[in-house]
Amino acid sequence: ETGVTQSPTHLIKTRGQQVTLRCSSQSGHNTVSWYQQALGQGPQFIFQYYREEENGRGNFPPRFSGLQFPNYSSELNVNALELDDSALYLCASSLDQGGEKLFFGSGTQLSVL
Amino acid sequence: SQQGEEDPQALSIQEGENATMNCSYKTSINNLQWYRQNSGRGLVHLILIRSNEREKHSGRLRVTLDTSKKSSSLLITASRAADTASYFCAVDSGNTPLVFGKGTRLSVIA
Numbered sequence: 001e002t003g004v005t006q007s008p009t010h011l012i013k014t015r016g017q018q019v020t021l022r023c024s025s026q027s028g029h030n031t032v033s034w035y036q037q038a039l040g041q042g043p044q045f046i047f048q049y050y051r052e053e054e055n056g057r058g059n060f061p062p063r064f065s066g067l068q069f070p071n072y073s074s075e076l077n078v079n080a081l082e083l084d085d086s087a088l089y090l091c092a093s094s095l096d097q098g099g100e101k102l103f104f105g106s107g108t109q110l111s112v113l
Numbered sequence: 114s115q116q117g118e119e120d121p122q123a124l125s126i127q128e129g130e131n132a133t134m135n136c137s138y139k140t141s142i143n144n145l146q147w148y149r150q151n152s153g154r155g156l157v158h159l160i161l162i163r164s165n166e167r168e169k170h171s172g173r174l175r176v177t178l179d180t181s182k183k184s185s186s187l188l189i190t191a192s193r194a195a196d197t198a199s200y201f202c203a204v205d206s207g208n209t210p211l212v213f214g215k216g217t218r219l220s221v222i223a
Contacts, residue, residue: 004155033210042116042201042213043156056210090155101146102211104155 003027004093006105013081014113021076021108023091031055032074033102034066035090043090049074050096078110086112117145117185117202117214125220132189134217136202137182143205145178147187150199150216159187159200194223 003026013019025032031050035043045058049068063079072093078085088109092102117136126132136145144163148156162169162178162185169176175188189196199216206212 006155035213040215042215045210045212048210058210088153092156100144100205101158101161102148102156104148104157106155107153109153 004091004103004105006089006091006108008108009106010109010111012111012113015081015083017081017112018077018079019081019110021078021089021091021110022073023075023093023105024073025091025093026103029093029095029103030072031094031096032068032072033092033094034074034076035092036060037088037090037107039087046076081112083112086110116212117204119200119202119214119217121217122215123218123220125222126192128192128194128221128223130192132192132196132219132221134187134200134219136185136187136214138185138202138204139183140204140206142180143207145185146203146205146211147174147176147185148201148203148213150201152198156201189219192219192221194221197221 005024007022033048034046037043047057048055052068065077068074088107090107092104117138120135146161147159150156173190178185201213201216203211203213
C-alpha cells in the first residue's frame with residue numbers, strides 16, 4: 001500500500017459529460033502527478049502540481065484541468081468527454097517535484113460511452 | 114522523445130527461470146526507474162538506479178545501467194507465478210516529468 005488513494009475506482013460517463021477524479025497524496029508529499037493509461041499502453045503524463053501550482057503539462061488539451069489543495073490532495077477534471085478519454089487515470093504523489101520515485105494510487109477506470 | 118522503450122513487449126517463461134527485460138532511451142538522464150503493474154492496478158516502484166551507478170540489487174531483482182549505450186536491463190531471478198505483471202521503465206531527465214515506456218508484459222507459468 002502506498003498511502004495514495006483515488007476515487008472513484010470505476011466510473012461510466014457518456015460523451016460530452018464532465019468528470020472529476022480525486023486523489024489524496026501520501027502523507028508528507030507535496031507533489032501530485034496525473035497520468036492517463038490506455039489499454040495496453042504505458043502511462044502518459046497529463047500534468048503535475050507542486051504546492052498548489054501547475055508545474056508541467058503533457059500533450060493534453062485544455063479540457064483536461066486540475067487543482068491541488070492546501071492539504072496537497074488533487075482533482076483532475078475532464079470536460080466534454082470523448083470516447084478516447086476511456087482509460088485508467090493514475091495519480092502519483094512524490095516528495096518535491098524532482099525525479100525521485102513516484103507513489104501511485106490504484107487508479108480510476110473511466111469508461112466513456 | 115526521452116521516453117524509455119522496453120523490449121520485449123511480451124515475455125512468457127516457466128516458474129523458476131530468470132526473466133530479463135531491457136529498456137532503451139535517447140537522452141541523458143539523472144536516474145532510471147523500474148515499476149511493476151498488476152493488471153488494471155496502480156504502478157509499484159521497484160528500483161531506482163542513478164546515472165553514476167552501473168548495477169543495483171534488490172532481493173531477486175538486478176538492474177544494470179549502461180549510459181554509453183543508453184540502456185538498462187531488469188533481471189528477475191528464480192521467477193514465480195506472482196511475478197506475472199507488466200514492467201515499465203521510466204527515465205528522469207531532470208527538467209521533465211517521469212516518462213514511461215509501453216512496458217513488458219511478463220507471464221510466469223507455474
